[in-house]
Every structure is written in C-alpha cells, then in structure tokens.
Amino acid sequence: MTRRTVAEYRRHVAQLLSALDSLPAETVELDAALGRLLAVDVTAPMDLPQFRNSQMDGYAVDAASIAAVPVELPVLQTVAAGDAGPAAFASGTAVKVMTGAPVPPGADCVVPVEDTTTSGDRVTVTRSRSVGEFVREPGTDVRTGERLLSAGVLLAPRHVAVLAAVGVRTVEVRRRPRAAVITTGAELVAAGTALQPGQIYDSNGIALATSLRANGVDVTSVSRSSDDVAEFRELLTAAIEDADVVFTSGGVSMGDFEVVKDALTPLGGEFGHVAMQPGGPQGSTVVDGVPVLSFPGNPVSTLVSFEVFARPLLRRAAGLPDLAGYEVRLAASLTSVPDRQQFLRGRKVDDTVELVSGPGSHLVAGMALADVLIDIPAEVTVLEAGAHVQVQEL
Amino acid sequence: MTRRTVAEYRRHVAQLLSALDSLPAETVELDAALGRLLAVDVTAPMDLPQFRNSQMDGYAVDAASIAAVPVELPVLQTVAAGDAGPAAFASGTAVKVMTGAPVPPGADCVVPVEDTTTSGDRVTVTRSRSVGEFVREPGTDVRTGERLLSAGVLLAPRHVAVLAAVGVRTVEVRRRPRAAVITTGAELVAAGTALQPGQIYDSNGIALATSLRANGVDVTSVSRSSDDVAEFRELLTAAIEDADVVFTSGGVSMGDFEVVKDALTPLGGEFGHVAMQPGGPQGSTVVDGVPVLSFPGNPVSTLVSFEVFARPLLRRAAGLPDLAGYEVRLAASLTSVPDRQQFLRGRKVDDTVELVSGPGSHLVAGMALADVLIDIPAEVTVLEAGAHVQVQEL
The missing domain is CATH 3.40.980.10 (MoaB/Mog-like domain)
Structure with a gap:
C-alpha cells in the first residue's frame, strides 16, 4: 500500500x-424494536379506528333532534369503552357514551357531557351539534392495506405505538x-x-x-x-x-x-x-x-x-444519523505537522474550540477531556486564533 | 385543581x-458504564504513562552520542513492548526499542528506525535528535491523584478508555x-x-x-x-x-x-x-x-x-442532553383552537415544517409520520404560511 x-x-x-x-432482515418482538431500522414497509392489517367511536364523554344523539336547544331526551343506556355497543338507538333518544365507546348506528354526533344536565334517566342538551361532531369514523386514521410505516424508518416510540395499535407483535428489522x-x-x-x-x-x-x-x-x-x-x-x-x-x-x-x-x-x-x-x-x-x-x-x-x-x-x-460536523473558531493559535491531516483533541468553549491535549497519540487522559476532534488539513501548518476550523463531534 | x-x-x-x-450512586462494571452519568470525580490511581517509554520503533541513545551523524553505535539489546527493560545502558551505545517499550535509564532520546541502517549488531544513525525526542516521560498524560474525570460526565467510549488505561474495573454512576x-x-x-x-x-x-x-x-x-x-x-x-x-x-x-x-x-x-x-x-x-x-x-x-x-x-x-427545540417556518397556513396551547404533529421538509395529521388525539398513525411537535401558543388561532413556529424534535 x-x-x-x-x-x-x-x-x-x-x-x-x-x-x-x-x-439481512431479522424478526424481533415489538418491545425489542426500539432504535432498530425497519427492513420492510408495514401496511395496516386493520382500520384505525376499527369501529365508530366517541371522541368525548357525552351523549350519542341524532343531530336533528338537538337542532333546537335546550331539549330533553330519554337516555336509553350507558356504554363504556370496551362495551360491545348498544343494542338499539332511535332518533330523539340519547345513549350515554364514554370516550372510545362505540357510537350506536343511527346516532350521528356526540354532545359532550359539559353541554348537558341530567335528571334521572333523562338528559337535557343545552348546545346543538352538527352531524359527525365528536364521532370518530372507522379508517379515518389509517385504512386496512395502507402503508403505515416505510422501510428504512428508525423505530421510535411513536412508530412502536402505531404498530401496537394495529395489533402487530413482531417486526422485520435490519440486522x-x-x-x-x-x-x-x-x-x-x-x-x-x-x-x-x-x-x-x-x-x-x-x-x-x-x-x-x-x-x-x-x-x-x-x-x-x-x-x-x-x-x-x-x-x-x-x-x-x-x-x-x-x-x-x-x-x-x-x-x-x-x-x-x-x-x-x-x-x-x-x-x-x-x-x-x-x-x-x-x-x-x-x-x-x-x-x-x-x-x-x-x-x-x-x-x-x-x-x-x-x-x-x-x-x-x-440507520443512525451521523454525528454533527461543523465549523468553529479557534480559541488560540496552533501549529500542525506538515503533510499530514491532523486530528487534534478539542473542547468547545462558548463559540470557540480550544485544545485539551498535546498531539501525542498516547495521551488518552487528554482525549477524555475532548468533545470534538479538530480536523486540520494536511497542507496547513499554522492557524491563528480566530481561524475557522472544521470539527467533528465525538 | x-x-x-x-x-x-x-x-x-x-x-x-x-x-x-x-x-443515589451505584457501582457498575466498566463495560456496563457506557452512557451512564458519573456520580463522583475520579482521580488517577497511577501515572500515565507509568514508565518512561518509546514513542517510536527505533533506537534509544544518548543524544550527545549522535550529535554528529552519521555515527555507528553498537546495539546492546532489543526491547519489545511488554519487556521489563534492558539491564544496562551506556552512553555511546544503542538499545533497540519498540513503540511503548521501556527506554533505559541514561538513554535520553529515541532515533526512529527510519533514520537508521543496521549491519549485524551495529546501527548507523543518520539524523541527530535532541534530548527528550520520542521519549514519553511518566505522568505526562496524567499524574497519580490528578482528577481524571469529573462527576456529571456522561460516560462515552473515550472516558471508558482512560478509566481502563489506569486499571479501573468499576465505576460509581448515578442510578x-x-x-x-x-x-x-x-x-x-x-x-x-x-x-x-x-x-x-x-x-x-x-x-x-x-x-x-x-x-x-x-x-x-x-x-x-x-x-x-x-x-x-x-x-x-x-x-x-x-x-x-x-x-x-x-x-x-x-x-x-x-x-x-x-x-x-x-x-x-x-x-x-x-x-x-x-x-x-x-x-x-x-x-x-x-x-x-x-x-x-x-x-x-x-x-x-x-x-x-x-x-x-x-x-x-x-444525564442526557435534551432534544433540540427550534424555530422553523410553516409550509402552509393553519388554524388552532383558542385558549389552548396546541401540539400539532409536523414533519420537516427542507427548511419548513408541514402538518402530517389532524389534531385528533386518536390519530396514532398520523403521529407516527411526525418528526416534530409544532407548539402553537394558546392565544394563537391562525397562522399564515411562512410564519415562524417553535418546534420540538421527537
């Protein structure tokens, strides 16, 4: 050579x-996937949301029935998140729904609980709502078969979260x-x-x-x-x-x-x-x-x-982003050997960089004090204080 | 509340x-210390270098004996790195030393092998050297008892390296x-x-x-x-x-x-x-x-x-540096709810940021597309394209 x-x-x-x-790719459990590089596109195996559900704690109603307020409606049922949903709904009635609970077919909006008062099994709605308000329709976040994540993504918590939300248990990542x-x-x-x-x-x-x-x-x-x-x-x-x-x-x-x-x-x-x-x-x-x-x-x-x-x-x-390299000014003058690119150990101080060690390659304690390498081109032998130098973060 | x-x-x-x-602090093995926060100052338990050694592969000599060159000297011995060192040295002789090998007492410089020729057990030195050249004196990197690393350092490979170099096996880090x-x-x-x-x-x-x-x-x-x-x-x-x-x-x-x-x-x-x-x-x-x-x-x-x-x-x-927050221009206009600070999901595109999701808090697939949160102050309800917004990296 x-x-x-x-x-x-x-x-x-x-x-x-x-x-x-x-x-090559390898398969890992989702909870071991943090920080790994996704090897393949992932498409959604299901809609998100999967079913029509309430965005608020409130009352699922027919918007037409609350066009004039206040209006009192009978409450048929209370549906918690996790419940299968009400058996029946009729215009002019209300079903109490918690956030995330299924909205019954026929109900077309949800009145937040803040805009209601209750008395026994009846609710008085004090503010009108339009069709669709506070109802999350299926597939409005992502539809079955749509691309959820692209190959090459470095998996962060938010990526792991959406994979978990569609029931994914393992993921193909680059080894x-x-x-x-x-x-x-x-x-x-x-x-x-x-x-x-x-x-x-x-x-x-x-x-x-x-x-x-x-x-x-x-x-x-x-x-x-x-x-x-x-x-x-x-x-x-x-x-x-x-x-x-x-x-x-x-x-x-x-x-x-x-x-x-x-x-x-x-x-x-x-x-x-x-x-x-x-x-x-x-x-x-x-x-x-x-x-x-x-x-x-x-x-x-x-x-x-x-x-x-x-x-x-x-x-x-x-799949990790590289560390930053940038220009900064020298705190003090320095000399460098001719005909060799020199990597000096430096420390950033305010908007300048200062040397923390001599050039000797045995000075490991000096190296530990550095936070950057100062990259001095081979043809440079003298630099004055204030000169711009390229540094590489350690 | x-x-x-x-x-x-x-x-x-x-x-x-x-x-x-x-x-509290806890003790970990050095090879588990990467990325941990040093809990206490660490002082050097030994000098670095611990003994006088050669910086080059070459010949340890008395500088006075090579003041005039070329000069031929008898080679008493060859000392490898790891050897205990030569038994004897006399002015006017040479000891062949490898990089890191002990330099014999009495020898005061090292002539790199490149500046020599050999014939049998004799070496001809073709370039003079001054006292101290290519000799590493004990404690010139760090002295026993000096502070090697300060409490609060986030341990990187270069810190682990110097701890290993002084024989440290465990380290006190913040739990x-x-x-x-x-x-x-x-x-x-x-x-x-x-x-x-x-x-x-x-x-x-x-x-x-x-x-x-x-x-x-x-x-x-x-x-x-x-x-x-x-x-x-x-x-x-x-x-x-x-x-x-x-x-x-x-x-x-x-x-x-x-x-x-x-x-x-x-x-x-x-x-x-x-x-x-x-x-x-x-x-x-x-x-x-x-x-x-x-x-x-x-x-x-x-x-x-x-x-x-x-x-x-x-x-x-x-002990980790926080993620970056900075200002960037909006790619398109947006509206925000009154009286609530809004954190919209955005993606940087060139030097602007664009929305990747509606504001709904169930849109987890939309969240996965984001790389920043766009921080809209509570009092702001409309922003034009090109407006400066504060974003927080995810």
Missing part, C-alpha cells in the same frame, strides 16, 4: 465495508452490524492484574467495544493477543465466525514484532501509511470474506481511527 | 419529580431513573388476541415503556388495569415498590368510569385540566412518596403528554 490521504483511505474502507449497507475486536501486544494486561515492569492496562479492547455499541453495533467478541502470530490467527479465526467486520489494534507499524501485519500480510493484507496524525499506520485485509480493519495501537490512534474511518459507515449501517 | 397553563403544569411536574435529580407504567381501560387488549366488538389494542403500554427507555429510564413494570378501582390499586401498590415514578394512561377525564381519578383522588390526587390539546386532562398524585403522573388515554395524548411534561426531566435525571 502506498501512502494514502485520509480521503483516499476513507473511500477504501467504505468499499471494504460496503456489505454493511445490505445486512445490526456485528463486530469483533482483537487487541494485540505483549505489554497488555487486564485490569485487576498488578502491572509488571513494561506492562500497561489494555484500554483499546473496551474502547473499541464501547465505541461499537455506542454506534449501533453488536459486539460479538473482544479478545487480546500476544505478539505471537499463531495465537493471533487463532483468535481471528474465532472472531470472523460471527462478525461482519473485525477491528484489531496494534501490531501494524515498523517494529520487529508487528503481529497483525505479520499474520495478515500473507493473507493479502495491505499495510501502509495514511497521511494523518494520530493514526498513520493502517491495515486492511479480507479474511474469508470478512473485512478486518487494523488500527494502530496507541489508545488515541485507535479511538481516532475508529472515529474517522469506521463510525460514519457503522452508523449508516445501523 | 384549577385549569392550568402548560407552563404552570410543567413547573408542578418538575417539582413533583425533583427527587429524580438526586438519585438510572426507574419508572413503572400502568395503562387503564376495559377496552384494552393485548396484541395476539382477536378483538371483540368495542375493544382496541393497548398501544400506550409499549409507547410509554419505549419512550422511557429511549430517554435513559429503566422500566420496572408495565401492567394493564380494567376500570376496576381495586384492581388498579393493587397494580399501583406493586408498581411503586421499585419505581421512582409511575406513569398511568387513561381514566382521568369526565366519564362515568375514570378508574385512575377514582382510585387516586382519595389518596390526594389532583385531577383537572391543562390548557392544551392534545393532553388536556392530567392528574398527579404522590403515593407513599412516589409521584404518579396520570396522562389521558388517547394514544396521541399519552405520547404528547410524555414529550411535554416528562421527557425533559427524565433526560436531565439520566
């Missing part, structure tokens, strides 16, 4: 992960992207173990796993490899079993023990340099049809690589 | 739910708000059951449950009550056991069978009218110290009540 620009490598990765845009994570490096140990000289705690495993989950991806496995190629290959074989994409960290650079590069180059992996900082060394391989993206192992390099190359594609696959 | 404005009832609900802003849902109405049946005349499918249960989950709330129970007061009270007693707040739907209006109102008025519940549409009838009660918010039962009324009264408070309690 020759040296690529960030834009070139983004296109390369987009091509590599293009299968994520056509993940979530599935990803596996393998971190590498003999120096890595799990939290809970005392550090021996030269060791560090593995933070990339959980950083990638939570980054994936935060962007709508199911994490199928997180494993850690030493610098042994056979061990890495064994973990990779397990990882690709049930993943759409595998992310690795570390082992891609210029050292003597680059396990990822050594394991994947024979499988056709491309390892080289992207003109960016942090995150320069990058690798990509397709193993048994599964794309493997190999990020460098410094914690900030791993996180920035994920943000720049993976996050937008994964969010699109999961 | 007298007739209240939306603003007045919002304040009432905010007061009722004020305990949600001081939920999520816990809510129970009770829907009411003899007309409600569960999906999967054939509808009898007069019956409808219960959509409010899942609508409220998913609305709660979508806003960072743990749903402790969802139950359904008939119009029987004793049954409702029994469900309520169970619901308040483990909930910070209970939401009910239905049974709060002017009918003969208002189970929520009938059950809660004797317990001090306030039931009355808020000057809004949909969502006018509202009730609130405190039962054994637990606030119970009672929304009207029409599906759109329930969803809009949640959005207007509950969502902002629940998101704040969960």
Whole structure:
C-alpha cells in the first residue's frame, strides 16, 4: 500500500465495508424494536379506528333532534369503552357514551357531557351539534392495506405505538452490524492484574467495544493477543465466525514484532501509511470474506481511527444519523505537522474550540477531556486564533 | 385543581419529580458504564504513562552520542513492548526499542528506525535528535491523584478508555431513573388476541415503556388495569415498590368510569385540566412518596403528554442532553383552537415544517409520520404560511 490521504483511505474502507449497507432482515418482538431500522414497509392489517367511536364523554344523539336547544331526551343506556355497543338507538333518544365507546348506528354526533344536565334517566342538551361532531369514523386514521410505516424508518416510540395499535407483535428489522475486536501486544494486561515492569492496562479492547455499541453495533467478541502470530490467527479465526467486520489494534507499524501485519500480510493484507496524525499506520485485509480493519495501537490512534474511518459507515449501517460536523473558531493559535491531516483533541468553549491535549497519540487522559476532534488539513501548518476550523463531534 | 397553563403544569411536574435529580450512586462494571452519568470525580490511581517509554520503533541513545551523524553505535539489546527493560545502558551505545517499550535509564532520546541502517549488531544513525525526542516521560498524560474525570460526565467510549488505561474495573454512576407504567381501560387488549366488538389494542403500554427507555429510564413494570378501582390499586401498590415514578394512561377525564381519578383522588390526587390539546386532562398524585403522573388515554395524548411534561426531566435525571427545540417556518397556513396551547404533529421538509395529521388525539398513525411537535401558543388561532413556529424534535 502506498501512502494514502485520509480521503483516499476513507473511500477504501467504505468499499471494504460496503456489505454493511445490505445486512439481512431479522424478526424481533415489538418491545425489542426500539432504535432498530425497519427492513420492510408495514401496511395496516386493520382500520384505525376499527369501529365508530366517541371522541368525548357525552351523549350519542341524532343531530336533528338537538337542532333546537335546550331539549330533553330519554337516555336509553350507558356504554363504556370496551362495551360491545348498544343494542338499539332511535332518533330523539340519547345513549350515554364514554370516550372510545362505540357510537350506536343511527346516532350521528356526540354532545359532550359539559353541554348537558341530567335528571334521572333523562338528559337535557343545552348546545346543538352538527352531524359527525365528536364521532370518530372507522379508517379515518389509517385504512386496512395502507402503508403505515416505510422501510428504512428508525423505530421510535411513536412508530412502536402505531404498530401496537394495529395489533402487530413482531417486526422485520435490519440486522445490526456485528463486530469483533482483537487487541494485540505483549505489554497488555487486564485490569485487576498488578502491572509488571513494561506492562500497561489494555484500554483499546473496551474502547473499541464501547465505541461499537455506542454506534449501533453488536459486539460479538473482544479478545487480546500476544505478539505471537499463531495465537493471533487463532483468535481471528474465532472472531470472523460471527462478525461482519473485525477491528484489531496494534501490531501494524515498523517494529520487529508487528503481529497483525505479520499474520495478515500473507493473507493479502495491505499495510501502509495514511497521511494523518494520530493514526498513520493502517491495515486492511479480507479474511474469508470478512473485512478486518487494523488500527494502530496507541489508545488515541485507535479511538481516532475508529472515529474517522469506521463510525460514519457503522452508523449508516445501523440507520443512525451521523454525528454533527461543523465549523468553529479557534480559541488560540496552533501549529500542525506538515503533510499530514491532523486530528487534534478539542473542547468547545462558548463559540470557540480550544485544545485539551498535546498531539501525542498516547495521551488518552487528554482525549477524555475532548468533545470534538479538530480536523486540520494536511497542507496547513499554522492557524491563528480566530481561524475557522472544521470539527467533528465525538 | 384549577385549569392550568402548560407552563404552570410543567413547573408542578418538575417539582413533583425533583427527587429524580438526586438519585443515589451505584457501582457498575466498566463495560456496563457506557452512557451512564458519573456520580463522583475520579482521580488517577497511577501515572500515565507509568514508565518512561518509546514513542517510536527505533533506537534509544544518548543524544550527545549522535550529535554528529552519521555515527555507528553498537546495539546492546532489543526491547519489545511488554519487556521489563534492558539491564544496562551506556552512553555511546544503542538499545533497540519498540513503540511503548521501556527506554533505559541514561538513554535520553529515541532515533526512529527510519533514520537508521543496521549491519549485524551495529546501527548507523543518520539524523541527530535532541534530548527528550520520542521519549514519553511518566505522568505526562496524567499524574497519580490528578482528577481524571469529573462527576456529571456522561460516560462515552473515550472516558471508558482512560478509566481502563489506569486499571479501573468499576465505576460509581448515578442510578438510572426507574419508572413503572400502568395503562387503564376495559377496552384494552393485548396484541395476539382477536378483538371483540368495542375493544382496541393497548398501544400506550409499549409507547410509554419505549419512550422511557429511549430517554435513559429503566422500566420496572408495565401492567394493564380494567376500570376496576381495586384492581388498579393493587397494580399501583406493586408498581411503586421499585419505581421512582409511575406513569398511568387513561381514566382521568369526565366519564362515568375514570378508574385512575377514582382510585387516586382519595389518596390526594389532583385531577383537572391543562390548557392544551392534545393532553388536556392530567392528574398527579404522590403515593407513599412516589409521584404518579396520570396522562389521558388517547394514544396521541399519552405520547404528547410524555414529550411535554416528562421527557425533559427524565433526560436531565439520566444525564442526557435534551432534544433540540427550534424555530422553523410553516409550509402552509393553519388554524388552532383558542385558549389552548396546541401540539400539532409536523414533519420537516427542507427548511419548513408541514402538518402530517389532524389534531385528533386518536390519530396514532398520523403521529407516527411526525418528526416534530409544532407548539402553537394558546392565544394563537391562525397562522399564515411562512410564519415562524417553535418546534420540538421527537
């Protein structure tokens, strides 16, 4: 792989992960459908409302019989919501109906209870109403066979509500992207173990796993490899079993023990340099049809690589809107390395952005203080305070 | 309860739910901490980096010994990341170090491998470096005892990453708000059951449950009550056991069978009218110290009540940023009821908003087409196309 620009490598990765845009559908229970991407159009299996019902607590009457008010009418019956409805109705009578209760055939409007007084089994109506007032006719919200929701909708509570209202119990949604994570490096140990000289705690495993989950991806496995190629290959074989994409960290650079590069180059992996900082060394391989993206192992390099190359594609696959990118002014001047696109860690302060960390790719505590990445083009080496820069929300 | 404005009832609900802003802390495993609100400041239990290490794959040397280049130096040893470090170093020699490997005491800079050539156990350095170059000193990212993260941070992958990097395994986070849902109405049946005349499918249960989950709330129970007061009270007693707040739907209006109102008025519940549409009838009660918010039962009324009264408070309690509200122009003219603040269902189209549904509070399919609520003040009855309106994202 020759040296690529960030834009070139983004296109390369987009091509590599293009299968994520056509993940198969799966069926989920409606109460597990929140936040999922609807895979098919859903048509209404029934009318809404299904039956003629009252919009108010009041009296179902014949509008003609209350044209002159006040008028006293006999109350035949009281119908609650949930009742099957009255057996009979005649013009010049009233049926007391609760909100949602069936309106008897023949009654053509409902007088709200506020516009009535009652005495025994008789009601006095004090305000006239027109035909149709406060009566909900069947199918006026949606008719059987009409499209209720379109494929591609990200299911929110209001979508789940209408599906429940028509009695839907399961729904076809796009399967979530599935990803596996393998971190590498003999120096890595799990939290809970005392550090021996030269060791560090593995933070990339959980950083990638939570980054994936935060962007709508199911994490199928997180494993850690030493610098042994056979061990890495064994973990990779397990990882690709049930993943759409595998992310690795570390082992891609210029050292003597680059396990990822050594394991994947024979499988056709491309390892080289992207003109960016942090995150320069990058690798990509397709193993048994599964794309493997190999990020460098410094914690900030791993996180920035994920943000720049993976996050937008994964969010699109999961049906999530991408995070905002926008222009903002620099709070103070800065310098940047030549010939490399730099992603500096920044924090918004009022309507400006300030640096919260040096450029070093090991500065993970500095990264935690950031809320944006400041994107400095490769050809820019100096920016004055007040200069406009592009930032990407984290 | 007298007739209240939306603003007045919002304040009432905010007061009722004020305990949600001081939920107790709980301890969670780090890999379950994503999206949780950090309850306490976290200080660094160790330096980062913990030991002096190399920023590059290269050769650790004494800068003085490479002041004139090219210069050939003997290579004493190769140190990988994870190795304990070399036993010895002397000025005028070199130790090959990988990125992250310990830099031996005495060596004061690292020459990147790109600036060297090797022959057997000797290296020729072709470029001078200053003291400190490519050496990461202990504590330069964060020092033991320094604040790593502040209470109130919503934990994102980059925060989890730094906690993992210092070996943290569990973290104190604010407990999520816990809510129970009770829907009411003899007309409600569960999906999967054939509808009898007069019956409808219960959509409010899942609508409220998913609305709660979508806003960072743990749903402790969802139950359904008939119009029987004793049954409702029994469900309520169970619901308040483990909930910070209970939401009910239905049974709060002017009918003969208002189970929520009938059950809660004797317990001090306030039931009355808020000057809004949909969502006018509202009730609130405190039962054994637990606030119970009672929304009207029409599906759109329930969803809009949640959005207007509950969502902002629940998101704040969960540490989530609130959804955006902003001004936009109307695509077409509209009329609104007098003396009631109206929340119409709208959809953004380019830089305008259009209505997607009539005002009826039963139009749940119409609600599903909306992406915003259009907030029409109580005193406004007519708006022309192009008028600016306030909208609230759903």
